[in-house]
Amino acid sequence: MNENHRQLHGLSRELIALRIANELEDGTYVNLGIGIPTLVSNWIEGRDIVLQAEIGMLNTGPLAAHGQVDQDLINASCQPVTELPGACYFSDCESFAMIRGGYMDVAVLGALQVSEKGDLAGWNNPERGFPERIGNIGGSMDLAVGARRVIVAMEHTTRDGDFKIVKQCAYPVTALGVVKLIVTDLAVIDVTPEGLVLREVAPGLSAQEVQSVTEPKLIISPVLKEIHL
Amino acid sequence: MDKVYPSIDAAVADIPDGASIAVGGFFTAGSPVHLLQALARQGAKNLTVICQSMGPGNEDVTTLVTQGQVKKAVCNYPFYRSATRGASSPFEKAVRSGQVELEVYPMGTFIEKLRAGAAGLAGFYTPTGVGTVVEHGKEKRSFNDRDYLLELAINPDYAFVYAWRGDRVGNLTCRKTARNYNPEMAAAGTITIAAVEELVEPGGLDPDKIHVPGIYVQRVVKVERRNYIPSIE
Secondary structure, eight states: OOTTOOOOOOOOHHHHHHHHHHHSOTTEEEEEOSSHHHHGGGGOTTSSEEEEETTTEEEEEEEOOTTOOOTTOBOTTSOBEEEEEEEEEOOHHHHHHHHHTTOOSEEEEOOSEEETTOOEEOSOOGGGOOOTTOSOOTTHHHHHHHSSEEEEEOOSBOTTOOBSEESSOOSOOSBSSOEEEEEOSSEEEEEETTEEEEEEEOTTOOHHHHHHTOSSOOEEEEEEEEOOO | OOOBOSOHHHHHTTOOTTOEEEEOOBTTBTOOHHHHHHHHHHOOOSEEEEESOSSTTOHHHHHHHHTTOEEEEEESSOSOSSHHHHHTOHHHHHHHTTSSEEEEOOHHHHHHHHHHHHTTOSEEEESTTTTSGGGTTOOEEEETTEEEEEEEOOOOSEEEEEEEEEETTOOEEOOGGGOTTHHHHHHHOSEEEEEEEEEEOTTSSOGGGOSBOGGGOSEEEEOOOOOOOOOOO
């Protein structure tokens, strides 16, 4: 428990997603995980970014409007989606060959904890109390290992104010040393071999305030600035 | 070589107790629900079910659990996402009480194990799961300075798959994301049973647009397309 915690106000979930959308480059193939990552799709309409759905699709379009639903066209969260021009379908097996094979430029994933070494814990919350080695792994481990760049999108702390950016993950890990960038409601943090570099803070926050809700020591970037959206 | 069975029940009639069955479908999409319902009527026990999920989007699997037909499940996303919804799920209860054994693999590993089985391979090395609980009990080996885990093939006795269109000799064409696990599972099953929405004569499918070559399919049954709103709640 973080004893120094006080409520810090930062970006909404939608704006975390927008900050990540701004990080994505045109001409890239991107996979979005469940939760905040899914919201990134709202901010890239019209851009030259191809979304992959691990169920077996490229050029996944926005969520299907009512009356536009095709039961044979869903994303990995079982939401009815649409197809964009240039879409293609393939089997789940090929989808994961694509993911492990290094063809995804970016995977945006949610997380329960991220360590200062870039370890990601996201597939199993021990509070659920499943038997050992059991839980909903889904596509998370393949994406974490296979994508060229893993960006984590999450709230900076738990609802109780506990650290989510930690020295060592206490929760079961998804993959080791894979996270390259962390975007939260409070900060944008690069994971580097030297440690976590605080690059941006939410408007009105100080580096010290972000440090107070982050377990590992942050390296303050010499060009630290406010998150610009 | 006519592989069409007169009814769904006839197609699953010989499945013995103790059989392993791969079941296609990603949540609601491309799930062979009619075959699962027939298996519940047929009553075979001590089954091993190889399926993405055991409940979410696929409630017909749950019937097999409540009827005590399932001994073991092999999944990648077995449970409901919501803890509250999961707590009332017969499958989650059966796993927690030890009544049903459960193995969980990462999604890519899960389907690659079936592909390997279908392709005559004993297994494969994958980087997925290194440093996680998935490592447990597996050989870890380094190639070119990267660690990999040995994952073994799965060769199920039966496969239940679903297709949009099929012909009498077992060629199948899937539709959109309803394809998902169906092609590799069809190839992996020793006896593969395909439920098709539309049954056509040989020549009725474009040979360039076939997702499952007929050689992998032993039985074909025509089913009625159900209409539903996709959901895993």
